[in-house]
C-alpha cells in the first residue's frame with residue numbers, strides 16, 4: 540500500500556519506520572531540509588517511561604497561580620490572551636480532577652511502556668549510537684512538602700508497576716555524585732529506575748538513514764499547503780512542489796497538525812506550548828550529571844548528552860511564536876548553576892533553542908482514525924513525544940495495516956473529545 544507520512548519529526552520518522560518494516564511504500568513530506576529540525580531537535584532527551592504524567596492534575600490550578608508570580612517561573616502566559624490560549628487553559632482546567640488525571644495517566648503510561656520495549660528492540664536490531672544512558676531519572680526535591688507529596692505519587696507508581704526508589708540526600712548523591720556540591724539545597728529525591736536519556740535528534744537522523752535503506756522516500760523542503768478531500772476520503776496533498784497522492788495518509792505535523800486539519804472539519808485541541816533548552820559543553824565529567832534529572836521546584840530537566848549537558852523546561856503560552864526570550868535563557872542557566880555549579884565553563888553563542896510542544900489538554904497524544912477513511916493521525920505528543928515516539932509509530936502502523944495493535948488503544952484517537 541502507498542502511504543504518505545506528513546512531517547519528519549520524531550513521530551513521523553517512527554511512523555515511517557514501522558510502516559516500511561510492514562512492507563508499505565512510504566513517502567515522507569517535510570518542509571525542512573532534514574529530519575527532526577522542529578520540536579524534536581533539542582528537547583530534554585528524557586525517556587520518561589515511568590515519569591509519564593499529564594501536566595493537568597489535582598492541585599495544578601493553585602500551583603499555576605503561584606508560578607505566575609514566581610521569580611523563576613516554570614509557567615509563563617502572554618498577558619495578551621488570545622482566544623486560542625483561553626480555550627486551551629479552559630480545557631486544561633477540566634482535566635485537573637483526580638478522576639481525569641487517573642484516566643489520562645493510564646493512557647500515557649500504556650504508550651510509554653510500549654515505547655520502552657520498542658527502543659530496546661531498535662537498539663538491538665540497529666545498534667547505532669544516540670548517546671543512550673540508562674541511569675534512571677532522578678526527580679530532585681528541595682522542600683519537605685515535595686518529599687511528602689512524592690508519597691502520593693508512589694501509590695500511583697505502584698499501581699502501574701513502575702520501578703522506583705525513594706532517596707534521601709545521600710542516596711541522591713550516590714545516584715548523581717556531582718550533587719555533593721549542593722547537598723544543603725536538597726531534601727531528597729525519587730528515582731525512576733528504568734527511565735533513560737538520549738539524543739532525540741541523533742536518533743532521528745540515524746533512523747532516517749535506516750528508513751532510506753528500507754526504501755522510504757524523504758521529500759525535504761516541501762511545504763504542505765492543503766489536504767484535498769472528496770466526501771469522507773482524502774484525495775491528495777497539495778504542496779508548494781505539486782500534488783501527492785497515496786492510498787493512506789498519516790498526519791504527524793506536531794504543533795502544525797491542528798491548522799492543516801481544520802479545513803477538513805477536524806478541530807484538534809493541540810496547542811503549541813513553547814519550551815526552551817540550552818546545550819553546553821561539560822567542563823569536567825564528574826562535576827556534571829551522569830544521567831538525567833528533573834528539578835521539581837522549577838520543573839527544569841538537566842540531561843547529560845555525550846560531552847554536553849542540556850537543560851530544558853518552561854511552559855510559555857504565547858501561541859505559535861518561537862522567539863528566543865531572555866527569560867528562557869535566564870531560568871535554565873540559573874537551575875544548572877544552582878544544582879551543578881561546576882559543570883560548564885563556556886556558554887556557546889548558539890546555546891539557546893526554543894520549540895513548540897504539540898500539547899493536548901489531557902496530555903495524551905492523538906493516535907488513530909479520523910472521519911476520513913484513509914486519513915490517520917499521530918500527533919499531540921506534548922511533553923513526551925520522544926518517550927512515546929516508537930510506541931506511537933508501532934500503533935499507527937498496526938492501524939494502517941488493518942491489524943489489531945499489540946496494546947489496548949482505548950481513548951487514544953480523536954473521538955475521545957466528542
Ligand SMILES: Cc1cc2nc3c(=O)[nH]c(=O)nc-3n(C[C@H](O)[C@H](O)[C@H](O)COP(=O)(O)OP(=O)(O)OC[C@H]3O[C@@H](n4cnc5c(N)ncnc54)[C@H](O)[C@@H]3O)c2cc1C
Pocket residue numbers: 545546547548549550551568569570571574575576577578579580581582583584585586587761762763764791792793794795799813814815816840851852893894895896897918919920921922923924925926927
Ligand atoms: C523544551 C522541550 C523539552 C522537551 N523534552 C522532552 C523530553 O525530555 N522527553 C520527551 O519525551 N519529550 C520532550 N519534549 C517533547 C518532544 O520534543 C515533542 O513531543 C516531539 O518532538 C514532537 O515530535 P513531532 O514529530 O510530533 O513534532 P515535530 O518534531 O515538530 O515534527 C513535526 C514536523 O512537521 C513539519 N511540518 C509542519 N508543518 C509542515 C507543513 N505544512 N509542511 C511540511 N512539513 C511540515 C515540521 O517542520 C516538523 O519537522 C520536549 C519538548 C520541548 C519543547
